[in-house]
Amino acid sequence: MELKDLFKSKVSVFQADLKSKDEVINFLVDKLSKEKMVTNKKTFKDAILKREGEASTGMGDGIGIPHAINNTVKEPCIAFVSLKSPIDWQSLDNQPVDLIFMIATNDEKGEAHLGALADLSKFLMKPEFQKALRNAKAFKDLSKAFDNKIETKTVEAKDGKYDVIGITACPTGIAHTYLAEEKLIEYATELGLSVKIETQGRRGTENKLTQEDVDNAKVIILAHDKNLQGMGRFGGKQVIDTTTKDAIFNGKQLIEEFGKTEKTTTAKSVSSKDDEVSDDFSLKKFAQVKGNLLAGVSRMLPFVVAGGIILGIGFLIDFAAGSGSVPNLIDAIWRADWIEAYKKANDNKEPAEELIKAAWSNYWMGNFGTHNEVAGWFSAIGKTGMMMMVPILAAYISYTIVGPQGLMPGFIAGLLADGTGGFAYASKPGGWSGLWSVLFPLNESGETIIPMQSGFIGGMVGAYVAALLVFGLTLGFKKFNKSFHGIRDIVLIPVLSLLGISLTMFVLNIPLGYTMYGLQQFLKLLADNNLLILLGAILGLMMCIDMGGPINKIAYVTGTLSVSGGLGNDPLITVTMAAAMAGGMIPPLGIALCTLLFRNAWTQKEKDSAKANWLMGAFFISEGAIPFMVTDPKRISLSAMAGGTITGLIVGGCKITLGAPHGGIAVFPLLKSGLFGTSAEQMNSGGAIGLGVGLYILAVAIGTLVMASILGFWKTYDIRKGKLVIAN
Structure with a gap:
């Protein structure tokens, strides 16, 4: 995900006439709530105000970055407003602000949006970027400002040894962490020194300092507003232990005066x-x-x-x-042993031929x-x-x-x-x-x-x-x-x-x-009463709700258990796996097909990105749909759920089983249909396999077409109504 993808036209406002910090926060929170990007306005606002109470988010240079990580955020995004007149924000440099970025994230969308947010600091530090935003009159101007590449120039380390090293960390791990990193790199480079900064942010520890880095450094700056991890590396070393604010505004002075001021202390030895x-x-x-x-x-x-x-x-x-085909001798021995056991338990009665066949079928299928x-x-x-x-x-x-x-x-x-x-x-x-x-x-x-x-x-x-x-x-x-x-x-x-x-x-x-036994019996009940069509529909739906999230994973794990024997040995129990895999193939394939059938409803970038979804969908990688869902969650999710449900209905109704828990088209030869019987001979016949593969491909094709059609017509309708703008 690119940084500019987190900005949305509906929550970007230019030259607004707002007079106070509270007015700006209320204005942006209302925007996010109105556009359904935040599900609970009060809860999200409380989270923003709590963060403001901990330390100012006025970063200096006329920029404010109120932010919150909260589970009421439906879609991670950045709401933006530029002001006609600067207002007080209790900024770190004590100057008023006129550019405000409200970061709303739920910490659940993975690395993509966190990486983009980390990149925001690199842009905000550049005067030319700030100027472009202050001159922006419309969303296209804001988007264009992000097209210019931001390159951070650094001094190359000699023999892998850095002059300046440091760690930056703030409570939320988003804004101050990366701003402090960027400023320390800028200050060190300006002084002609090589530099390496470790960040302990929301994405975890990045650019980690080695013990060799620490031992060879001339300057060590620990800029943090929360406890740091890995302090055992610095035991006995001279360090400056300070805040991210100090590093952002006084970093150059900290580097120049290292070892000469009272800020330089000796780090305590700490056990790893x-x-x-x-x-x-x-x-x-x-x-x-x-x-x-x-x-x-x-x-x-x-x-x-x-x-x-x-x-x-x-x-x-x-x-x-x-x-x-097991060797006849083993076959005969097994049959004889089983028959003798049956006779002993049933007053020396001979088992019926049908019973022998059924027992042997179960034995063979189970092995x-x-x-x-x-x-x-x-x-x-x-x-x-x-x-x-x-x-x-x-x-x-x-x-x-x-x-x-x-x-x-x-x-x-x-x-x-x-x-x-x-x-x-x-x-x-x-x-x-x-x-x-x-x-x-x-x-x-x-x-x-x-x-x-x-x-x-x-x-x-x-x-x-x-x-x-x-x-x-x-x-x-x-x-x-x-x-x-x-x-x-x-x-x-x-x-x-x-x-x-x-x-x-x-x-x-x-x-x-x-x-667990109850779950097994429930699935067995569905199989015994020809309700597999219902089971297939439920699993197909679940696989498409959050595309790689917990609901998707519950459905998938249930399917894998059917393959491993965790749900019993009923011949039809692996319909569970077949339905789960088919449902999981629909989102990426549906998006890829939609970009072909409804080309005017997608940007050129989206159409290019969707090409990879053909391969990802074919090999059952549902996550290929996630980048598209992040930008358009309602249309993508609902259309995928419709396609997945129909696919699951067909798989369940046709009693298609699958003995492998992953692989997509690579495991299609393992598909079988139990429409004409569930004995070992019937399930492993060429007809059962051919029917299973053919019907499975049909199920996936129909589900893909249903999703693509719903998604395409929905997007086209909203484009005509002005609810959706496609900017190529």
Whole structure:
């Protein structure tokens, strides 16, 4: 995303006659609320005023940047107003302002808009840019001002050694952080010195200083308004510890007088472990549920995608090897063993031929991918990758909340939730298998009767519990004697958190296991009662609501569970995965098609960008639609939801199954239709596969056309009514 894309014509006003700071804030907040970019005007205004109360957002040079990160912001943007007459803003340079940028963000749209906001500081520092904005009479003038490239000239470091280094950080991590960085670079360059500045902003730590950078620097400036991370690097070094305001306006003087004024102090030695317990280590992290979940899912995806595609290769080889032809001897032995067991349990009665066929079909279907030796080699790799799905999900949710110490207990929570390894839970315990299961009632055959595997639901809950345990233990041991920090971090916290999460999961897995069991039974009920069409529609809709967000991920994870066996072994259960993947392909493909069918409804830049969506959509990468949705959320989302729902209806109605959790067109050969039966022979026939592939392509094509048509006609109508302006 480019910086100018965050500016919108409807919330950009030029030469307004406003007389006070309060009047400007009310004016811009009203604009954002009227245009539906903020869902709760009062809440957002309170957040703006709270930030103003912490420190002035008047940056100097006649510029004010009120800003807030708030979940009422629907669409990250920058509202702008230039004033006829400057007003007081309690600016850092004590001068009035006439250019005000109100930054509204929800901290949920990823790197794109954060990077653009960081770039804003580079523009605001340039006199020519300020002049262009003061002369702007319309939105096109504002947009044009951003077309000029801003290049920051620097002095090259000699032998990789920088003269001036520093860190900048402010509470919100958006404005002051990057303004201070830009000014320090400018001041150092003006003095003919090489410079490297680390920023600890909303995008995390960037341009990180190494220990070598610190050891070789002549000047070290720490400009911050919140606690810094990584202070262990500066122990015993001479530094100037100051504010971002001081760095912005007095940075040149700070560099020139380094070591000569009372501002130069010696940094205290700090343990690197203590750096982890910073101001970011707080209960606020627990409230960021969406961000934590998405962090876990993003780390989980490589295991699912790679494992799923390789598992799909195993399935393809098994099918190509001959429709499940197992050597006749093994076939006969298995049948004989099963028949003898049946006779013993049923007064020596011979099972009916239909019963034998059904049992053999279930056996073969349940072990599909293992009958051929080569297929089994690939399937083993795929299964190994996919079985890490829930443990990795839980581990990184916990890690996101409390850092490295949360990784181990989070991982264990996922293992116990999913029953991975079989040590704690097993359907038929014995020896090292099912050591926890034996503590609960078993049936006459020695099998468990209580569902105790809670899957991804238990993994997510367990991750939060693991993080809470680490949080409490870390704070409890914070004042530990320094000489015992190694024991604390390597022994005490890991051991106690492992015991704590294990006990917690032992208790929670029963109610959560029943929850997961209920989900399985619900899906089975839909399959048994020919309601898969409803299931397909729901999943297709969910995949298109937020395109990579939590609702999308819930639908996708549900689909992957059907592939891994987490939702049972019903032959039709993987309709769940087929519907999820088809729905996820619609947004990028629908946008790409719309740019071809309705060329006048898109800018040339959008049409060029949409070309990549053909490939992204074909390989099931829904995120290709996100850049378009950010700029036009209502039209893109609603049209995608319509297309996804229809696609899901067709997939569910045609009983199309998919045995791989990702890959798009790469795994189309694994598609099958259960319209003519669900036995192993019927599902693996050439007709079932051909029908499945053909109907699936039709479903995706129809959904894509529906989305493109709705989106295109909607945009065209709004262009005619003057509600939408296409500026090429």
